Amino acid sequence: MSSKGLLIVVSGPSGAGKGTICKELLNQNPQIKVSISATTRQPRNGEIKGINYFFIDKNKFELMIKNDDFLEYATVYDNYYGTPKEYVMKNLEDGNDVLLEIDIVGALQIKDRFKDAVFIFILPPSLEELKNRIVGRGTESLADIEKRHGSAISEIEQFIKYDYAVINEDVLKAVGDIEAIIRAEKCRVLRRTEEIQSKF
Amino acid sequence: MSSKGLLIVVSGPSGAGKGTICKELLNQNPQIKVSISATTRQPRNGEIKGINYFFIDKNKFELMIKNDDFLEYATVYDNYYGTPKEYVMKNLEDGNDVLLEIDIVGALQIKDRFKDAVFIFILPPSLEELKNRIVGRGTESLADIEKRHGSAISEIEQFIKYDYAVINEDVLKAVGDIEAIIRAEKCRVLRRTEEIQSKF
Incomplete structure (x- = not known):
């Protein structure tokens, strides 16, 4: 009997660095499929x-x-x-295991239909750092930066609807947190009940 | 603000190897306090x-x-x-973080009063292996072995009341599972709400 894989939903506000984290997670764990x-x-x-x-x-x-x-x-x-x-x-x-890097609205749609998925919210280390990162891209006007920063702040409030919050102080540390979450979730009694009951 | 530590409750049936696992966990993580x-x-x-x-x-x-x-x-x-x-x-x-290695009855008493603790159940890889381990101790009569094996089987049914089940196929792998559980639990939104709300 092979256990079913894990659906890992990663989202968070613009500028939190979820793209970089997911790329590094996949680099280190090539067995994870990406949607x-x-x-x-x-x-x-x-x-x-x-x-x-x-x-x-x-x-x-x-x-x-x-x-x-x-x-x-x-x-x-x-x-x-x-x-x-x-x-x-x-x-x-x-x-x-399947990784889904997705915006907050999409993640919450999935949560409604897919109770078994694991929902991870990526946060920047601070609001100042979030602004620095948005500015650092250098591709946006001041008005766009303010708008993006404002919408990021209201997006952050959604963290409460997720299972886990990972603070992106350091990419490798954040990847380590996600790897630990995946390993721990595979040990959850709710996911292992069938396996254990068939063994004992 | 320093976040509160984690109470890690490890139990499981006699012969599952929880003593060996906890000893190795503490060796590798001397910052964990043991009750x-x-x-x-x-x-x-x-x-x-x-x-x-x-x-x-x-x-x-x-x-x-x-x-x-x-x-x-x-x-x-x-x-x-x-x-x-x-x-x-x-x-x-x-x-x-505080580790509590404790029998199943004690663990369930703690669960009633301490909702924030993390409950980990250690399982042997199989019933055959459990018996081998009990026999291997060489200190017990055949009747005692049968009795201990029988009570271990009925203890195993209690796994369903725990948060996590770790199968002790290999001590270092089991320790790695517990380390991942501890790291993941520290990322749980329910444990980080105050920290995040004070930051953003």
């Missing part, structure tokens, strides 16, 4: 189909919505974004 | 006061019961055994 989102927006320069996104057209996306083929989806600036269900479910059934 | 039980029984050869047990007389023990000075206590063969509350509470308040 790729689907979108109807056009590929940007350098984006590769099946690596960054699955690029599909609007009709296809709406048919998939109708068929309940998404774990979650949302509309952003007239484009759809969503997490195709099939890849995630197949891997979990095969006993693979 | 010492009090008993009214006489010290055995080689037992040291304050290391193996606190040896106290019956009057003192009963006064402590009356004063609600135990986290849990029990009577075994006319002797009292109990976990003094003061040492545990003081260390938790100081932010130290």
Whole structure:
């Protein structure tokens, strides 16, 4: 009997560094599968189909919505974004852990339908540091920076709906926290009941 | 603000190897404090006061019961055994993690009064292996072995009341599981709410 895999949902406010953390987590744990989102927006320069996104057209996306083929989806600036269900479910059934790096709204949609998933919220070390990071990108106007910083603050309030909070003071430490969470979750009695009852 | 420590309660059936695992856990993590039980029984050869047990007389023990000075206590063969509350509470308040290796009845008493503790159940890899280990001690008669094996089987059913189940296939792996559980528990949103709300 192979135990089912773990669905690991990582999200957090813009600027918390969840992308960097997830990349390093996958580098160190290549056995973890990563879910790729689907979108109807056009590929940007350098984006590769099946690596960054699955690029599909609007009709296809709406048919998939109708068929309940998404774990979650949302509309952003007239484009759809969503997490195709099939890849995630197949891997979990095969006993693979699946990582989903996703925004807060999407994560909460998944929480409603997928009680077994583990929800991890990434936080910046402080509000000052969050602002420094947003400024540091150097790609945004002052107004955009203020807007992004303001929305990050209101996003942070959502941490309370998650199972775990990881503070990104140091990328490797944050990755270590997530690895510990995954290992600990596999020991949870609620996940091992069947295995133990079949053994003893 | 220093966060409060974690009370880690480790128990499991006789022969699962919880003593060996706890010893190795403490070797590798000398910052973890270990709670010492009090008993009214006489010290055995080689037992040291304050290391193996606190040896106290019956009057003192009963006064402590009356004063609600135990986290849990029990009577075994006319002797009292109990976990003094003061040492545990003081260390938790100081932010130290405290390990309690304790039998299943005692662990469940603590669970009733101490919702914040983490309850870890140690299991043998199989019933056959459990029997081998009990036989391997070589100190017991066949009848005693059968009795101990039988009671271990009924003790195993209690795993369902714990938070985590660690299977002792390998001592170092089991210690690694417990270390991951401790690290993950410190990231639980329920334990970090105050810290995060004071920061953001």
